[in-house]
Amino acid sequence: MLGQRPSVQSLAEENWDLVVVGGGITGAGVALEAARRGKKTLLVEQRDYAWGTSSRSSKMVHGGLRYIAQGDIKLTRHSLLERERLLQELPELVVRQTYLFPIRKGKFPGRWAMKVILWLYDFLAGIRDHRWVPIMEVARRAPGLNRAGLKGAMSYTDALTDDSRLVMRALHEAASHGARACNYMEAAAVTPGADGISVQLRDVLNGDEATVKARCVINATGAWADRLSGADAKVRPQRGSHLFIPMERLPVSDCLTVMHPRDQRPVFVFPWEGRTCIGTTDLDHPDSLNFEPVCTRAEIDYLLELINSQFPQANISDADIISTMAGVRPIIASGKGVDPSKERRDHAVWGENGVITVSGGKLTTFRLIALDALQAAGLIDEDERERSETGGKAFSHAVAAPHRLGHPLAPMPEGEALREQLAWVLDNEMVTRLDDLLLRRTRLGNLLPDGAAAILEDVRALCMDKLGWDDARWQDELSRYQDIVQRYYSVAPRQAEASAA
Ligand SMILES: Cc1cc2nc3c(=O)[nH]c(=O)nc-3n(C[C@H](O)[C@H](O)[C@H](O)COP(=O)(O)OP(=O)(O)OC[C@H]3O[C@@H](n4cnc5c(N)ncnc54)[C@H](O)[C@@H]3O)c2cc1C
CATH class of the missing domain: 3.50.50.60 (FAD/NAD(P)-binding domain)
Known part of the structure; x- marks a missing residue:
């Protein structure tokens, strides 16, 4: 510990x-x-x-189909072997997940191109996990997915975690x-x-x-x-942002890779800790690194445009967004001024x-x-x-963490299970500020509305008991935390951005 x-x-x-x-x-x-x-x-x-x-990635432990498509076989193979290793060493935290890649008439890649890519992908990982999914099964697994031109989907597996x-x-x-x-x-x-x-x-x-x-x-x-x-x-800092929305508003059990209608970039829609997560964008980030990055209005609109083109009946809007999350990718600059995604x-x-x-x-x-x-x-x-x-095992010690803490596919814990997780984290994980507890050790601030406002009284009692905080310290932490949530994780009114996502 x-x-x-x-x-x-x-x-x-x-x-x-x-x-x-x-x-x-x-x-x-x-x-x-x-x-x-x-x-x-x-x-x-x-x-x-x-x-x-x-704490702000797409939470995928994966080879990355984009890298194979870019011909980067070495990075893909290393990533896939590490994925398989982590699946074995940390089964409570790195979990295999099915991915669906819908194939549409006249759109690239088609069924056979995807089959070749996935054959190579599985081969590099030493598994055989991909298959063709007919249209009726896609409709069942991704209810509401736009049927225009849909021929079916390729299914394969990768892994999810809580970063x-x-x-x-x-x-x-x-x-x-x-x-x-x-x-x-x-x-x-x-x-x-x-x-x-x-x-x-x-x-x-x-x-x-x-x-x-x-x-x-x-x-x-x-x-x-x-x-x-x-x-x-x-380093060329690049920002990528995600949205969290209630699972009831967009139920997905697979990780869907869908193409943005505006620029044909792949974007993921996936289940994560009881919510549906959508992302990412990919933009240069010229802002100061002294502050947390923020998902801009233009990025929110870009991700909503994607979701409403892929799920036209869902009518997802700002009102459905529980929270946003932006991260800055440290890209080693090629110096060639290429598109951030490339x-x-x-x-x-x-x-x-x-x-x-x-x-x-x-x-x-x-x-x-x-x-x-x-x-x-x-x-x-x-x-x-x-x-x-x-060779060798990186993780050989057991950590007596509560059941399913950080399990990427577990539903949100509630009641006694939630209290047990919070108490363990407070006892064992050097929580120093309230946002440590609610935005990183747990994700309650991202997954529950208004920065988990409904459970803050319970959190207060636990912090006082476990960390010895008094009323003044709690008030100080609370207002700091609420300010962080409001500024960097909510859909507060944002300036319309000139730069399109
Ligand atoms: C949107 C997005 C999606 C991504 N998705 C995936 C994915 O699905 N799968 C995947 O494998 N990868 C993904 N990545 C990439 C991955 O998240 C990053 O490569 C990785 O998290 C970088 O980790 P790091 O430790 O190098 O940097 P960081 O996590 O940023 O850690 C660096 C730390 O250094 C600290 N620091 C800075 N200066 C000082 C100082 N002077 N003294 C002390 N501390 C300091 C900072 O506070 C920071 O916490 C994604 C990245 C982004 C942005």
């Missing part, structure tokens, strides 16, 4: 083999792979674990191998020296500062990577003097990304990297 949040002074009393900066899936993966090799590891995160991109729970799971595993982690701890500067690397830490909650010493530093700060890398800028999704590792930066890539391949970063930092050699690529 993560234990108590340490003070910055206590962290400075120790010498570390490795300091990992960034508490998203990349940093958590690096900490896990280092700690299980006996390296004395510290991870620091400037906000909350998974506060960055790793921020996956980060927490990796952190718990790292901690069970002795790693320490601290949220709300910013790495303000990294300075290589003759006797190791100095990392200047600043406790964001109380302003305390101290310098810790490490043999190596891995900068795993995703979209923020250029700030600490000390090299030329490489940039490659590979990760990159660069740096020297013991300070290594890693950015880009996917949630799915976090373990392989971590191995690359550790090799670049000189903490493992090429032989070990190659051995680890296929």
Whole structure:
């Protein structure tokens, strides 16, 4: 377990083999792979674990059909093998899910092109899971799907997860191998020296500062990577947004891949934690990374346009949207100025003097990304990297989390089951602010209307009991949390955006 949040002074009393900066899936993966090799590891995160991109993805542990279509066989194969590994190692958190790809007359790809792609996709994963689904079965599985030109669908499988729970799971595993982690701890500067690397830490909650010493530093700060890398800028931040709507308004049991009528981009419509999730968009994100990204009015309209063209009877509107969620993808820029959707999704590792930066890539391949970063930092050699690529288990400790916490296909917990989940998280997961609990450790703020307003009294009692908050602290946390929900996750009136999604 993560234990108590340490003070910055206590962290400075120790010498570390490795300091990992960034508490998203990349940093958590690096900490896990280092700690299980006996390296004395510290991870620091400037906000909350998974506060960055790793709580805002499409939640798919997948090979990615788009990558195979782009001819990126290596990335697809690595992703598929990692998918299969995670399905085996974390069956409570990474769950196989059927996908349906509707095929329409005169539209690309047709049935046979999809069959070839899916044959290769399954072959690379070492499974055989795709099949043709006739039109009547599609109508049953996706009620209300537009029948115009519909010939049937290709069915295949990939996997879904809860991305921020996956980060927490990796952190718990790292901690069970002795790693320490601290949220709300910013790495303000990294300075290589003759006797190791100095990392200047600043406790964001109380302003305390101290310098810790490490043999190596891995900068795993995703979209923020250029700030600490000390090299030329490489990251092209791109925003992607999702909408959550009630399952009753758009019941889907498969993950549907449907084409947007405006630009023929594939968009997913899928079941997730008892709601229907729709996304994503793909846009350059020139806004400041000091603030949470927001799903713009233009993106909401773009996603509503998609859903109402695919499900014309559903009449989904703003009134149906429980919440929105925007994330910033750290894309390693090709420098060619191509359309955001066409940039490659590979990760990159660069740096020297013991300070290594890693950015880009996917949630799915976090373990392989971590191995690359550790090799670049000189903490493992090429032989070990190659051995680890296929062998060994990343997750070998049990975590006694409550049943179905973070299960992507479980219905919303209620009553005693919900209280049990919240109490466990408060006892074990370094919850520091109210939004940690409601937007990342659990997703209640995204999944229940008005930021889970209906259960906030129960949450208050639990926070007082478990975290020792008094009335003043609760009021402070509540107004901060409600402000965050209103600004970044709701469908509050937004300025009409000039840029189309
Ligand atoms: C819309 C969208 C959909 C996606 N869908 C998928 C998908 O379905 N499947 C998939 O495999 N991948 C998907 N991805 C990609 C995946 O989410 C990202 O590749 C991954 O989450 C990046 O993780 P990360 O740890 O590198 O970055 P982050 O999760 O952003 O973590 C970096 C962290 O570093 C912290 N930080 C920054 N500066 C400092 C500092 N100075 N000190 C301390 N901490 C600092 C930040 O606060 C942040 O929490 C998607 C991405 C987006 C945007």
